[in-house]
Amino acid sequence: MNQHHVFGPVPSRRLGFSLGLDIVPYKTCSFDCVYCQLGQTTNKTIQRREYVSKQVIISELKSYLTEDHDKVDYITFSGSGEPTLNSKIGEMVQEVKRMTDIPVAVLTNGSLLFKKRVRDELRRADLVLPSLDAVTQDVFVRVNRPHNGLRIENIIDGLKKFRKEFDNEIWLEVMLVKGVNDGVGEIEQMAGIINEINPDKIQLNTVVRPPCESFAMPVDANQMRKICKMFGKKAEIITPHARKAMKAYEKGVEKSILTLLERRPCTVEDISNVLGIHRNEVVKYLGVLVDDRRVVKKMHKNQTYFVVSKDEMRSM
Numbered sequence: 001m002n003q004h005h006v007f008g009p010v011p012s013r014r015l016g017f018s019l020g021l022d023i024v025p026y027k028t029c030s031f032d033c034v035y036c037q038l039g040q041t042t043n044k045t046i047q048r049r050e051y052v053s054k055q056v057i058i059s060e061l062k063s064y065l066t067e068d069h070d071k072v073d074y075i076t077f078s079g080s081g082e083p084t085l086n087s088k089i090g091e092m093v094q095e096v097k098r099m100t101d102i103p104v105a106v107l108t109n110g111s112l113l114f115k116k117r118v119r120d121e122l123r124r125a126d127l128v129l130p131s132l133d134a135v136t137q138d139v140f141v142r143v144n145r146p147h148n149g150l151r152i153e154n155i156i157d158g159l160k161k162f163r164k165e166f167d168n169e170i171w172l173e174v175m176l177v178k179g180v181n182d183g184v185g186e187i188e189q190m191a192g193i194i195n196e197i198n199p200d201k202i203q204l205n206t207v208v209r210p211p212c213e214s215f216a217m218p219v220d221a222n223q224m225r226k227i228c229k230m231f232g233k234k235a236e237i238i239t240p241h242a243r244k245a246m247k248a249y250e251k252g253v254e255k256s257i258l259t260l261l262e263r264r265p266c267t268v269e270d271i272s273n274v275l276g277i278h279r280n281e282v283v284k285y286l287g288v289l290v291d292d293r294r295v296v297k298k299m300h301k302n303q304t305y306f307v308v309s310k311d312e313m314r315s316m
Helices: 054-065 089-099 116-122 137-144 152-165 184-197 221-231 251-263 268-275 279-291 310-315
Strands: 006-012 016-022 074-078 104-108 127-130 169-176 201-206 235-237 295-300 303-308
Touching: 006 054, 006 279, 016 054, 054 089, 074 089, 089 104, 089 116, 116 152, 127 152, 137 152, 152 169, 152 184, 169 184, 169 221, 184 221, 201 221, 221 235, 251 268, 251 279, 251 295, 251 303, 268 279, 268 303, 279 295, 279 303
Parallel strands: 016 074, 074 104, 104 127, 127 169, 169 201, 201 235
Antiparallel strands: 006 016, 295 303
C-alpha cells in the first residue's frame, strides 16, 4: 500500500516503533535548523492552515489500521516539517484517539506553543516531545535559523505554560551541535531554564544523520556525558538503535537504495520519489548506510547528495 502521509512504522531512538503522520508539505517549517536531516527549509512560515486535510490523514490511517501489521508503539505526528502549523492538528489527535488505543505522540519544535490555541490542541495527546536547542536569541538564530517573527523568550514562556496545562508527559529534546550551541555559558543558562520548564525527561541528542549543513558536526561522547551531568537527574543521552533491534529494517529497501546510488548520486528527495518511500524512512536507511561506510555524503550547489562508497563499489 502506497501511503502518502502515513509512514512506517520506523524504529525511533525515542519512541520504539513509531507510525508517522506527516501533516504538512515537505520542509514547511518555522525553523531552518542547521542539523536538519531532511535538508533546508523551502517554506519558512508561522502561518497556520490546513496544509493537508484532516480527511486525507484519517482515511489513510484507517486503511493502515484495518490491515495486519507488526506492533506499533506510538502514532506520531511528525514528518517533513512542523506539525503544529497544520491548523487541524487538534481535531486529528482527537480522531486518532477515538480510532485506536495506540498512544499518540507529537514531535514539535515548540515554536508555536506561545499560542494558547496550539497548547489547547495538543492537550489530548499522550506524549508531547518539544525541542529547545538554545535559550539566548543569538544562539537560537545560529542553530535554528527561525522565522523572523519568532523570539526565544516567547517560545520558553510557551513551554512553561504548556507544562502547567498538560497532564501527560513532556520529553524535551536538546540537539547539540559542536561549536554552535554547546558552549558552557549557553548550557548553564539552558539547564537553569529547562529546570523552570520542568519536563518529565530531558533527552540530549547530537548530529548522527547527515545534516543539511556540512559545518553541523556532532559533539563527542565525552563532552555529551559532561553536558548530561550539567542538566541533572532527568537528563539522558539518546543512543542510536542497534541494527539487530531494527525489526522494521528491510534488506530489500537497502539493496534498492544502493542499486540506485550505484547508477547516480541522489538526494533524499530523489530516492523518495524513485522508490516511493517516505523521506523519513529514506533518512533512516541512509543513516545506517553512512554509519557502515557503504554510502558517503557529497555537497554540490548547497544540495546534499549520497553516493556509494569506493569500498562498497569494490564489493559489488
